[in-house]
Amino acid sequence: MTNGGNAFVYQIENEYGQQWKDTAKKIPDEPSGRYMAALEASARANGIDVPLIHNDPNMNSKSWSQDFAPNATGNVDVAGLDSYPSCWSCNLEECTGTNGEYVAYQVINYYDHFTETSPTQPSFFPEFQGGSYNPWGGPEGGCPADIGADFANIFYRNLISQRVTAISLYMMYGGTNWGAFAAPVVATSYDYSSPISENRKIDSKYYETKNLALFTRVAEDLTVTNRLGNSTAYSTNPAVEASELRNPETKAAFYVTIHAQSSSPTTESFRLHVSTSIGNLTIPQRSGSIVLKGHQSKILVTDFSIGNQTLTYSTAEVLTYALVDGKPVVVLWTGIGESVEFHVKNARSGTMQSGSGSNATFHQDSHGVTASVSAVSGMTVLKFDNNVQVVVADKPTAYLFWAPNLSNDPFSLVDKSILVQGPYLVRDVTVDGSALLLTGDVSKDTVVEVFAPVDFTSLTWNGKDVSATRTAYGTLKASIASFSGNISLPSLNSWKVHDTLPERLASYDDSGIAWVEANHETTPNPTKPETLPVLYVDDYGFHNSFHLFRGYFEGSATAVKLSVQGGLAFGWSAWLNGEFVGSYLGNSSVGAGNLTLPLTNATLNANGTNVLLVAQDNTGHDLRAEAVQPRGILSASLEGGAAFTKWKITGEVNGERAQLDPVRGPLNEGGLTAERLGWHLPGFDDSAWNSSAPSTGFVGAGILFYRTVIPLDIPSDVDASFAFVLNAPASDKLRVQLFVNGYQYARFNPLVGNERRFPVPPGVLNYAGDNTIGLSIWSQAAEEAKVDVKLETEYVVESSWSSRFESKDLRPEWTKERLNYA
């Protein structure tokens, strides 16, 4: 910002709550302080002069705040707190150490913490729960039940009730741990149950979040408040409490209402005691009540400024307001069928301009007009003689209310705001003469209604004229047609197949440049191996996804004893001279697998050389201090005579050396033959391969690679989203990777994980031509292995954002240098 950019704070570390050896006595951990100071100095030396911030992991660590420890080494400019009150993981046991016993919808007191640690700073969450990640073994599709729209409703309002004025949701959009991006605690999906889903769809959680953020954007008085009380005394119902936030300058107030026990799912009706510029009132004054329906909170305003006018109070929440031709248009919203009462100061009369359901009633008093709608349904428009227009919307209507702005200013320029109701998404508005150019998405035929200055007489939607008519109360209305085409997706039934585990054979030649001799007798890793040589993959420059080890020995052995570590949910298998000897199948909560495999049934070369092949996958390095836990073979020994004489290792092509695929990047590939030789890439010639489909499958422990090419021709005036759906109808002792135009976009491990549906974004998928689909199927048992692969539509919406764009550069083709990595 200071240099014309748009970054306003800079977070130099994350969840590094290490300032104190003893927090109570404020005895610093000096190296941590020097580390933070060095990060700060580095940022400053590199010209970063915006405030530096930190995200403290919990309320115990009390680190890096100038208020808590003035001038302590390592303090940042603005301290912040991190919190996941409903757990950051779908595995709730991961959070009890920090949060205590899990209680759905149980809010947490942060107010005292901010008062203690950062009173002269904004109450600030650089991370607050946007959802939860889904670990291996977690439920298919994540765990949205307790972290959906109701979560967003209650918890973000609860932050506001505690005077928080800066929030960043983790995550707003989670995405996908494609390739080797995941740590062992998460599987392929990083959907996170975020407001925007992994497949980019928006739904109730997004809308609920939007409806609060639209409010906070225009509620200027909310940026300066004192919390004057927090009690059930504000409510006529002891099951409901309110926090009173009041702006000391304007006297506007915000009453954040919530169940006194926030976890309570009951529906509660109440009236609220408020203090306003026209006196102390109990609202609604005339009839009806305020309702909290289940897990719900409502922020009810008093003396809310709307331009030059004032909304004295409202028993429905304010969604947003705009000044249209200088006249305030306020949108209130509440549940279907609920009543609303509000007071427009200095009005003398009001009329109902439009509406369905019950009629509005108006009562004049010496301060203005009280208006009531007894059962809100759809949208009701009321007009007052002081030029205030009030729109009362029910929740489904409000979810589809938008406030795009003609300005690019982050502050709420309410006089540049246009109010739009109807579409699934309104992205933006611009102006061309007397036309308003709206852009956005519709998922069905939609009537759009626009509150805009009278000078605008026509509308376009995504560049097309829509015949807008002016309503009697001044809005523009038009119909928008949804996408009416049909997108038929190809079936995936014409496949080629090839063995991708030639390394199991004793005759395999591992002298190529893909292979490294494992000859280290020492390791810098703090965990020392039980046997030598060191067989940690990272020590040899291999880090991703899949590794192979070939161990040589002379003569006879009766068993091999192996300890292999690969991270949660990983697995390994072993072959001797080409024959399968056993597998560790994996466990979603175990990161190492130890087995002693008998070799008595394998064909040993008693007078010559034998080769043991160990194949393992790798779910990544562990978190934090555990990140140094090795990956690879921790110990390998033979029983019954022989000893290993040599080991060779391979992994992703070139390891840490030059990359062959700079576009997909260093985390995309592992060390399968198919990956090293580039079979997963578009342009590889598989014409010599046999034809067979993964749904036909194979019998026996081994790894096969399947390829097919499917065409797509997706229209350009839509945003379409697709997912691959994988099923294992026979053995579930499988480890499957899906490659889409060379990108590894799924790890489908049906025994240890439940994810079967894998969204793949446009650009990775070619929407305007051929798509190369690859599938590696590692069968870990001598059983029948089959995988069904389907491509399914997640959604199609008519959209200004076209999912069909030029993206060829993202999908570089196979090159012949791959041949060197056999």
Next chain:
Amino acid sequence: MRIFGSIPWLALSSGLLSISETRAQSSSPSQWPLHDNGLNDVVQWDHYSFKIDGKRLFVFSGEIHYWRIPVPDVWDDLLEKIKAAGFTACKSPITLRQFRLMATSQSPFMEIGRGIARTTRPSTLQPAPTISSAFSRRRNASASMLLSDQDRMLMQRQTLEDSHYGSRRVPTASSATTTHVMPQHGTRISLNTPQLPASIL
């Protein structure tokens, strides 16, 4: 949740203002220090909120990890959705190099910054250098696919020169060099080493 005692409503004979007067200190901005970091006053803050260019802003932000959807064109879709939701900011971990270049808009791989500038309003990016932070973020798995070949080679060289052992898995923009910034502090050295070496900045 803080409860200011249990106050029977009927006992508040003088109404709610008595709560204000007796139960909580009612302060005003003039009673709290207005901070800046001494380097500029573009961004300020106090007890109440952030101020940008002297105006208070309610920061409603959401985090996206652009490398978890490695298609720059799609970032526009996400950023437009975040903007449409009324958010006044968004947050994404970036590398220090990206941050520097973003300020000058010279970077060939700063599409995320450009996208944010294009789709959100000014003053909205909230960057952190710690692509490697927190669980899967803890893996130094930056969006190295965003880098030019030249950048990538420089980083690879740096990585090869780096004798550290630990979570550094791949040559990435965020691997490297806190060897000298945080001596003697165990694994944190290799876990939290977001800065790029000055030599390639």
